[in-house]
Amino acid sequence: MHAPLTTRTAAEVLVDQLIANGVEHVFCVPGESYLGVLDALYDRDITVTVCRQEGGAAMMADAIGKATGKPGVCFVTRGPGATNAAAGIHIADQDSTPMIMFVGQVDRHVRGRGAFQEMDYPAVFGSMTRWTTEIDDATRVPELVSRAFHAATGGRPGPVVVGLPADMLRERVSTDIAPPFEPIEASPGKAEMARLEDLLGKAERPLMILGGTRWTEDACDAVTRFAERLHLPVATSYRRLPLFDPLHPCYAGDLGLGPNPKLIARVKAADLVILCGGRLGDIPSQGYTLLDIPGPRCKLVHVHPASEELGRVYQPHLAIQSGPVRFAEALESIAAPGDIAWREVTDASHAEYLDWTETATDQPGGVNLGAVMVWMRDNLPVDTILCNGAGNYAAWIHRFYRFRRFATHIAPTSASMGYGMPSAVAM
Structure with a gap:
């Protein structure tokens, strides 16, 4: 100082x-x-x-x-x-x-x-x-x-x-310098985690959706371990693909631009949705059609670090004010049900994701952007950072490219054109 x-x-x-x-x-x-x-x-x-x-x-x-x-x-x-x-x-x-x-x-x-x-x-x-x-x-x-x-x-x-x-x-x-700032992390309570465990114990078709910010690599790893223990299907929200390894057997797909219709059906059929970190806004909710507003028919657990976002659009059955880091840590306390009723659902969801993204479909014209994305994912190092702006071309990124490392996709959820070049300079 x-x-x-x-x-x-x-x-x-x-x-x-x-x-x-x-x-x-x-x-x-x-x-x-x-x-x-x-x-x-x-x-x-x-x-x-x-x-x-x-x-x-x-x-x-x-x-x-x-x-x-x-x-x-x-x-x-x-x-x-x-x-x-x-x-x-x-x-x-x-x-x-x-x-x-x-x-x-x-x-x-x-x-x-x-x-x-x-x-x-x-x-x-x-x-x-x-x-x-x-x-x-x-x-x-x-x-x-x-x-x-x-x-x-x-x-x-x-x-x-x-x-x-x-x-x-x-x-x-003449003045002193203030101490360095320290981010403030809200944590879930034991009672809230107990209620989450109870909801999981009664579920047959649960689905976890990861989104928002304030994530760390350790938090993503903790969520992955949780998904593995419960064999829980996990989807990522719009432009949050690096939060979960797409080749993990629990990965169900991406709720972004041009999502897999079978994933949309899975979300609508879920009896428990755990929305962690994100707001499930316009694009990931497919125009606010995935969950009823304000009261979803399925059981909704909404985990978000800001209290003003809890109940703003969707009225959750369980609201947990917590940052993703502390929530991911608390997931270690959740015991897996004795009989995991959704194993086949998770396996089928991942198989549907692989089928949807494996091969680029034929497109008219001289350039097939899907094939370009498939080539990039098969040839670029896994730590490559991909930066892009807005435009319908981004739908091919979401569908075919596979982000296998944390923070390797830098792109605007606001769909702002011209973002790709300056963000690449920053990286």
Whole structure:
């Protein structure tokens, strides 16, 4: 920690706070409204990637958040720079990606006059961020930057926008750096896990659906062990394919673009659905048709780290506020039923997945994207990271490519075009 022996500019304090929070890389389009930060970044232990357009910088920061689970960071200039970056903010919001965007602002004494490139950031970004603020007091930089990291990573993660008035960044202050943030993980209670065990004991056609963010490789491994013990069929949600090995005998398929009709039938026939980490939004629910709203006919267990998502669309029979990491750990306490009634269902589900994805079907024209995906999955190393944007071509990725390692698919659930290239640069 820095001791306040001498004064530093607020911009220098900001950079110190980023380093204290483990930030090693930022993306930016330089602009006059935050020149103080650019000066403060010089010769520091943070790599700076200069981008050509703010939307790309924001998408790169989002990609880092997806891959690491820690907030990706970008800097953009005010007005046109901020509006260009809005596409990346919307992606992070829809994808539940931790991300922080710092944006320049006009000097404080001219704010509210419609000054050159002035914007009201809370009004513009408030509906698609976890928090939007401006730092008016240079002495509060450590406090508010710390809060930004907590807001971006807590509950359902998402983007945070922090406005930086240019004159504030030039002020010299003597202040301590705040301690590094630590993500807060909610845990399931023993009573909730006991109820889950009881529901599994009474089920005949259960299905687990994995989605959302805040996952780790260890959590995915724990869910895999749980599925193996109970021989439980597991599906992945839209663009969350790396959460479960597709060649595992418990894997039932992907609820994304162009899913297997037999998997859709399996979901509708399930008497117990365990939705873990995700929201089962528009695309994975196939236009909100898989489960009745608000009261599903099947028993629904919804596990999510944010309380506001539990009961928002579907009224679960058992709501568990927990992050996937702690929930996956708690699954070790679930005992397998003495007689697993769904063994044949699981075996059939995996066989249907393999049949659906094994060989690319014939397509008109000179390019068969299904065959391209089959070739890629058979020839690329398993640790290859595939980045893509939006378009119907992505349906072939979901169907035929097999992601066998954690965090190897970086793509927007918001279906934002132009995402593939900047996310690949970030990786």
